[in-house]
Amino acid sequence: MNTKNREQLLEFINETSFAIDDIILYLDTHPCDEQALACYQNYKELRKKAVREYTKCYGPLLVEDVDADNFWTWIESPWPWEGGCR
Amino acid sequence: MDCNCSNNGSSYPENLSYPQMTSQGRNPICGNNACYDELNGTGLPLAMAYVPWQQWGNLFDPGRALQVGTIFADLDMPFLGCKNTNKSQTGIFPRSTANNGSCGCQNNSNSCGRQDNNSCGCQNSGAGNNSYAGQNTRNSCGCQNNGGSMNRSGMGYNNNFRMQQRRNNNSECGRRCSGV
Numbered sequence: 001m002n003t004k005n006r007e008q009l010l011e012f013i014n015e016t017s018f019a020i021d022d023i024i025l026y027l028d029t030h031p032c033d034e035q036a037l038a039c040y041q042n043y044k045e046l047r048k049k050a051v052r053e054y055t056k057c058y059g060p061l062l063v064e065d066v067d068a069d070n071f072w073t074w075i076e077s078p079w080p081w082e083g084g085c086r
Numbered sequence: 087m088d089c090n091c092s093n094n095g096s097s098y099p100e101n102l103s104y105p106q107m108t109s110q111g112r113n114p115i116c117g118n119n120a121c122y123d124e125l126n127g128t129g130l131p132l133a134m135a136y137v138p139w140q141q142w143g144n145l146f147d148p149g150r151a152l153q154v155g156t157i158f159a160d161l162d163m164p165f166l167g168c169k170n171t172n173k174s175q176t177g178i179f180p181r182s183t184a185n186n187g188s189c190g191c192q193n194n195s196n197s198c199g200r201q202d203n204n205s206c207g208c209q210n211s212g213a214g215n216n217s218y219a220g221q222n223t224r225n226s227c228g229c230q231n232n233g234g235s236m237n238r239s240g241m242g243y244n245n246n247f248r249m250q251q252r253r254n255n256n257s258e259c260g261r262r263c264s265g266v
Binding site: 030 | 140142143145148149151152156157158
């Protein structure tokens with residue numbers, strides 16, 4: 001994960017997010033499928049790790065990722081219209 | 087049993103690409119209402135649709151999944167209209183890979199050992215093998231009702247009944263398929 005630059009990391013997050021979304025749809029109708037559950041768990045962990053990494057290095061992706069201890073970092077990183085999501 | 091086949095292209099704007107026509111100017115599978123005509127007299131009840139139960143597996147990697155729009159390779163069925171359809175010797179529901187995209191669906195080959203993935207009512211994923219009553223044996227858990235009642239023997243209801251029995255005999259699938 002450390003070898004990914006910002007763009008690659010964001011891409012990875014997008015990919016794992018979509019994978020999770022699609023697996024969720026499968027699990028909605030196959031709630032006991034162990035392979036699907038394991039796959040969901042795997043991608044969830046990968047995404048979580050990537051989001052944590054991204055947040056640490058480049059700022060919060062979601063507002064709930066803001067560590068509001070001493071500064072409101074949500075406004076620090078570029079907004080989407082400023083190229084923040086490329 | 088709507089399979090988008092009633093559309094012979096005449097109402098489409100000329101500058102758009104829609105289901106390919108044969109040299110005779112009609113859709114190869116849907117022309118002259120073939121989809122409907124060949125289903126008449128088979129004893130099929132009207133407006134019955136069948137959705138095979140999805141099985142886990144055959145996943146794309148996440149990058150490919152995001153591009154394609156699904157992580158499940160079995161669900162990667164781009165809409166092709168009636169493009170690439172063929173009328174095989176065994177009827178209008180060929181099971182061959184040449185039948186990709188018929189009637190807005192894609193007839194996947196059994197590369198993963200599963201049922202063909204037909205998502206529209208006008209294709210029978212089993213009829214091509216000429217083993218009508220035996221189609222049920224290809225159902226991996228007895229709950230994928232995409233063959234039994236679509237056969238040409240007029241035994242649709244009996245087959246449905248048998249499939250129900252199989253569901254009951256398979257606890258896992260029985261539970262899963264209670265809504266089929």
